[in-house]
Amino acid sequence: MSENKSHHNPNAENPATFTDLKLSEPETYAAGKEAVLVSAEHILKAMNPVRGFKALNQLNAYDGFDCPSCAWPDPDDDRSAVAEYCENGAKAISEEATTKVIWEDFFALHSVEQLSKLDDYHIGKSGRIGRPMYLPENGTHYEPISWENAFKIIAEKLNGLNSPDEAIFYNSGRTSNEAAFLYQLFIREFGTNNMADCNNLCHRSSAIALEDTVGIGKGSTTLQDLYEAEAIIIIGQNPGTNHPRMLSALKKARENDALIIAVNPLKEAGLQNFTDPQSIAGILGREVTISNYYLQIRVNGDMALMQAIAKFWFQFEDENPGQVLDQKFITEETAGFEAFKKHIIEQDLDILSKKCGIPLDKIKEIAEKLKFKNKIVICWAMGLTQHKNSINTIKEAVNLLLMKGSIGKPGAGTFPVRGHSNVQGNTTMGINEKTEDWLLENIEKVYGFVPPKKDGFDAVDSITAMHKGDGKIFFGLGGNFLSATSDTKYTAKALQNCELTVHVSTKLNRSHLVTGKEALILPTYGRSDIVLENGKPQFISTENSTGVIQNSKGNLEPVSKQLLSETAIVCQMALEVLGDKTKVNWKSYNENYDLIRDDIEKVIPGFDNYNERVRLKAGFYLPNAAREGKFNTENSKANFSVSVADTLEVKENELIMITIRSHDQFNTTIYGMNDRYRGIKDERRVIFMNEKDMAKRGLKKLDVVDLFNYYGNVERVARKFLVIPYSIPEECCATYFPETNVLVPINSVGDGSNTPTSKSVIIEVKKSVD
Numbered sequence: 001m002s003e004n005k006s007h008h009n010p011n012a013e014n015p016a017t018f019t020d021l022k023l024s025e026p027e028t029y030a031a032g033k034e035a036v037l038v039s040a041e042h043i044l045k046a047m048n049p050v051r052g053f054k055a056l057n058q059l060n061a062y063d064g065f066d067c068p069s070c071a072w073p074d075p076d077d078d079r080s081a082v083a084e085y086c087e088n089g090a091k092a093i094s095e096e097a098t099t100k101v102i103w104e105d106f107f108a109l110h111s112v113e114q115l116s117k118l119d120d121y122h123i124g125k126s127g128r129i130g131r132p133m134y135l136p137e138n139g140t141h142y143e144p145i146s147w148e149n150a151f152k153i154i155a156e157k158l159n160g161l162n163s164p165d166e167a168i169f170y171n172s173g174r175t176s177n178e179a180a181f182l183y184q185l186f187i188r189e190f191g192t193n194n195m196a197d198c199n200n201l202c203h204r205s206s207a208i209a210l211e212d213t214v215g216i217g218k219g220s221t222t223l224q225d226l227y228e229a230e231a232i233i234i235i236g237q238n239p240g241t242n243h244p245r246m247l248s249a250l251k252k253a254r255e256n257d258a259l260i261i262a263v264n265p266l267k268e269a270g271l272q273n274f275t276d277p278q279s280i281a282g283i284l285g286r287e288v289t290i291s292n293y294y295l296q297i298r299v300n301g302d303m304a305l306m307q308a309i310a311k312f313w314f315q316f317e318d319e320n321p322g323q324v325l326d327q328k329f330i331t332e333e334t335a336g337f338e339a340f341k342k343h344i345i346e347q348d349l350d351i352l353s354k355k356c357g358i359p360l361d362k363i364k365e366i367a368e369k370l371k372f373k374n375k376i377v378i379c380w381a382m383g384l385t386q387h388k389n390s391i392n393t394i395k396e397a398v399n400l401l402l403m404k405g406s407i408g409k410p411g412a413g414t415f416p417v418r419g420h421s422n423v424q425g426n427t428t429m430g431i432n433e434k435t436e437d438w439l440l441e442n443i444e445k446v447y448g449f450v451p452p453k454k455d456g457f458d459a460v461d462s463i464t465a466m467h468k469g470d471g472k473i474f475f476g477l478g479g480n481f482l483s484a485t486s487d488t489k490y491t492a493k494a495l496q497n498c499e500l501t502v503h504v505s506t507k508l509n510r511s512h513l514v515t516g517k518e519a520l521i522l523p524t525y526g527r528s529d530i531v532l533e534n535g536k537p538q539f540i541s542t543e544n545s546t547g548v549i550q551n552s553k554g555n556l557e558p559v560s561k562q563l564l565s566e567t568a569i570v571c572q573m574a575l576e577v578l579g580d581k582t583k584v585n586w587k588s589y590n591e592n593y594d595l596i597r598d599d600i601e602k603v604i605p606g607f608d609n610y611n612e613r614v615r616l617k618a619g620f621y622l623p624n625a626a627r628e629g630k631f632n633t634e635n636s637k638a639n640f641s642v643s644v645a646d647t648l649e650v651k652e653n654e655l656i657m658i659t660i661r662s663h664d665q666f667n668t669t670i671y672g673m674n675d676r677y678r679g680i681k682d683e684r685r686v687i688f689m690n691e692k693d694m695a696k697r698g699l700k701k702l703d704v705v706d707l708f709n710y711y712g713n714v715e716r717v718a719r720k721f722l723v724i725p726y727s728i729p730e731e732c733c734a735t736y737f738p739e740t741n742v743l744v745p746i747n748s749v750g751d752g753s754n755t756p757t758s759k760s761v762i763i764e765v766k767k768s769v770d
C-alpha cells in the first residue's frame with residue numbers, strides 16, 4: 001500500500017464546524033475557588049482519585065517531583081504543606097499521568113492520515129503512548145516495533161549519512177539535566193552541533209541580551225529578591241496563566257509595599273487581582289490587587305516606553321542631583337553610560353509616547369513613582385522575546401536597571417521568567433548549537449574525544465536545512481517540533497523531506513503525524529513516573545528560573561512496562577550508533593544516574609559535590625556572578641546599550657498579531673477548550689480585535705474571518721476564526737498558537753537570536769467567503 005503523505009494535515013486547518021463558543025466578560029482576577037475546582041475536574045477526568053491525590057501530594061514537595069509545567073521556582077524554606085502547585089500544574093499532571101494508554105491496536109485502527117485530521121486537543125487526549133511504534137516507508141499505519149529494532153534503524157540511518165551534519169537533533173525543555181547532558185554528549189561524539197532547542201523559540205533573545213550586557217545569559221534574581229523589591233515591572237508576561245505561583249510571590253511583594261507595574265497590550269486577569277487558592281482568605285474570595293499601574297501598551301512599543309522613562313529619570317536627576325540615578329554604581333561598575341545618556345536625551349518624548357501608545361502624562365507619572373526607588377526587578381517573558389528587535393528591547397530593560405544600580409544587590413535585578421520546567425537546565429548542560437571553547441575543552445579532557453567546533457543549526461536553521469534537503473534525519477527528544485515552530489506548511493514540508501523522523505514522547509502529537517519517509521515514536525516516562533534502572537530507583541534533577549538545582553523523583557506506577565527513560569534511550573542509542581568507537585561508558589550511566597552527575601561535575605562549572613548537594617532538601621543555587629554584582633563581560637563591566645526605538649508600522653489594511661497561550665494549554669498541548677480569564681469557553685479559533693479595527697473592516701462580533709500573511713510575497717492563510725471585540729490597542733490583535741503558526745513566516749526572526757517573531761505577525765483579516 002502506498003500513499004501520498006502530502007495529504008497529511010499539518011495544522012488541522014479549515015475545521016468543518018466551530019466547537020460551541022460561549023462568551024462572557026473577561027475576568028479581572030485570577031485563581032480563587034474556580035482554580036481549585038478546575039484542578040480537581042481535570043485530575044478526575046484523567047485518573048482515579050487515589051492516583052490523582054498521590055501525584056498532587058508530591059508535586060513540588062521537598063522529596064517529590066518537579067512540576068513538569070513551568071519553571072517557576074519553589075520557595076527555599078517555606079513550602080506549603082497543602083499545595084505547592086497551581087491549577088495549571090494540576091492540568092499538566094492530569095495530562096501526563098492519565099491512565100489512558102494507546103497501544104498497537106489504536107494505531108492499527110486509525111491511519112496516520114486520519115489522525116492528522118483531528119485537532120490538537122483530540123490528538124493529545126488519545127492517551128499516553130504505551131510502546132515503541134514504527135511507520136515504514138509508504139506505510140499508512142504505525143506498526144509495533146521492538147526497542148532493539150528501533151535503535152537498529154536509527155543507527156543504520158545515522159551511520160549511513162554523508163556527514164553527521166545531515167542529522168538534526170531537537171530538544172524540548174522537559175528533559176532532565178542528566179538526560180540533556182548525555183544527549184549533547186552523544187550528539188557531539190556522533191560529530192555535529194546541530195542541536196536545536198525550544199529555547200531557540202523562547203528566551204534565546206534574553207540569554208544573548210543578558211550575556212552581552214551583564215555577562216550571564218540567565219536572570220540575576222531569586223524569589224527573595226521579589227519579596228524585597230521596592231518596585232517590580234512585569235513586561236510581556238501573563239503569570240496568571242503561565243506562571244500562576246508567581247502571583248503568590250507578587251502578593252507577598254505587595255504586602256511588603258512593592259510598587260507593581262504591568263505592561264501588556266491585554267488586560268490580563270492575573271496581573272490585575274489575585275485570590276489565593278492556598279489561603280483561607282483566598283478561598284473565601286478575598287482579592288488582592290496585583291498591579292498599581294497597568295499600561296496597555298501597543299505591541300512592540302516596549303523599547304519606546306522604556307526610553308521615555310529613562311529620559312524622565314535624566315530630567316528628575318537634574319532636579320534632584322545624586323538622588324535618582326546611582327552615580328557610584330554607574331561610575332564604578334558600568335560602561336557606555338555617556339553614549340546612552342546622549343542618545344536618550346536626544347529622543348523626542350512625544351514621538352516615544354506615540355510609538356508605545358501610552359499618554360505622556362501617564363509615562364511621566366510612572367517615572368515619577370519610580371524615581372526614588374533603587375531596588376527594582378524587571379520580569380519578562382514572550383511579549384519581549386518574540387519580536388525582531390527583542391535583543392535590543394531587553395537591553396533597554398537592562399539600561400533602566402543599570403541607571404538605578406538595580407542589579408547585584410538584594411531586591412533588584414533581571415528576571416526573565418523561563419518557560420519549560422527545565423529549559424534553563426538544558427542550556428546549562430550544554431545543549432546549544434553554538435559552540436563554546438570551555439565546554440569543548442572540558443569534554444575532550446574528560447572523555448578523550450575531540451568534539452566538533454563548527455556551530456550547528458538552531459531551530460529555524462534546522463527547518464530551512466531540512467527544507468533544502470541538507471538535513472536528512474530529525475530526532476526530537478520531547479516536544480512537538482512541527483506545531484511549535486513557525487510557518488507550519490513550510491516546516492511540514494521540511495520534515496516530510498527527511499529520510500527518518502524520530503520522536504521521544506509521552507503523548508501523541510502532530511509531529512508524529514507529519515513525518516519523514518520512515519518514522520519512529522519512542523515512548524518515555526514523564527516526571528511523575530517512578531524510574532527504575534536495573535531494578536534500582538533513580539532520581540533526576542532540574543534547574544528553575546532562579547538557577548536552583550533540585551532533585552525530582554516521580555511516585556506513580558508507569559502506565560506501561562515498555563517505556564524507557566530518556567536517559568536509557570540516549571545511552572542505548574549511543575551504544576548502537578557509535579559501537580566500539582565510543583569513548584563514553586554509556587552502560588554505566590544507564591545503570592546509575594549518580595555516575596552521570598559525577599561527570600557533569602567534571603565538565604560543567606558550578607556543580608561541585610553535585611551528588612551531595614542535589615540531595616539537600618531545597619537543592620542548591622548555581623553560581624551567578626551578576627547576582628553578586630560581578631559582570632563577566634569582555635570589559636568586566638555592566639554595559640549600557642544604545643538602540644533606536646523602532647516599532648512596528650502597519651499599513652491601513654494590516655494588523656499586528658500576537659500569538660498567545662490560552663489558560664487551557666501548555667504550548668502545543670491543549671488541555672481544554674476554555675480560556676476562562678479572557679471569557680472564552682469551548683472554542684480556540686478566535687481573534688481578539690479592537691472594536692475600531694472591526695468597524696473599519698465592517699466586522700461584527702462573531703463574524704467568521706480568514707487571516708492572511710504575505711511576508712516575502714508568500715501567501716499564508718489560516719481560515720475560519722471568530723471575531724471577538726476585546727480591549728487591545730488599535731492595530732493590534734491576538735490569536736492562540738499553535739493554530740496560527742501557519743502565519744508566522746519562517747524567515748521573520750529576531751535580529752541576532754533567530755527566534756520566530758511570534759508576537760509580531762503582520763496580518764490582513766478578511767471575511768470568510770464560504
Ligand SMILES: Nc1nc2c(c(=O)[nH]1)N[C@H]1C(S)=C(S)[C@@H](COP(=O)(O)OP(=O)(O)OC[C@H]3O[C@@H](n4cnc5c(=O)[nH]c(N)nc54)[C@H](O)[C@@H]3O)O[C@H]1N2
Pocket residue numbers: 069070071088202235236237238239241242243263264265266268297298299300301302381382383384418419420658659660661662663665666667759
Ligand atoms: N499553563 C501554561 N504554563 C506555561 C506555558 C503554557 O503554555 N501553559 N508555557 C510555558 C512556556 S514554554 C513559556 S515560554 C512561558 C510563556 O509565558 P508568557 O510569555 O506569559 O506566555 P504568552 O501567552 O506567550 O504571553 C505573553 C504575554 O505577553 C503579552 N504581549 C504580547 N506582545 C507583547 C508586546 O509587544 N509587549 C508587551 N509588553 N507584552 C506583549 C501578551 O499579551 C501576553 O500576556 O510559559 C510557560 N508556562
Ligand SMILES: Nc1nc2c(c(=O)[nH]1)N[C@H]1C(S)=C(S)[C@@H](COP(=O)(O)OP(=O)(O)OC[C@H]3O[C@@H](n4cnc5c(=O)[nH]c(N)nc54)[C@H](O)[C@@H]3O)O[C@H]1N2
Pocket residue numbers: 171172173174175198199201202203382386419420477478479480481483484485504505506507508509524525526527566659660661666667668669737738740741744758
Ligand atoms: N506562535 C507561537 N509559537 C510558539 C510560541 C508562541 O508564543 N507563539 N512559543 C514558543 C515557545 S516559548 C516554546 S518553549 C515552544 C515549545 O515547543 P515544544 O517544547 O517543542 O512543544 P511542547 O508543546 O511543549 O511539547 C509537547 C510534547 O512534548 C512531549 N512531552 C511531554 N512531556 C514529556 C517528557 O517528559 N519527555 C518527553 N520526551 N516528551 C514529553 C509530549 O509528547 C507533548 O506532545 O513553542 C514555541 N512556539
Ligand SMILES: [Mo]
Pocket residue numbers: 198201202203419420
Ligand atoms: Mo517557552
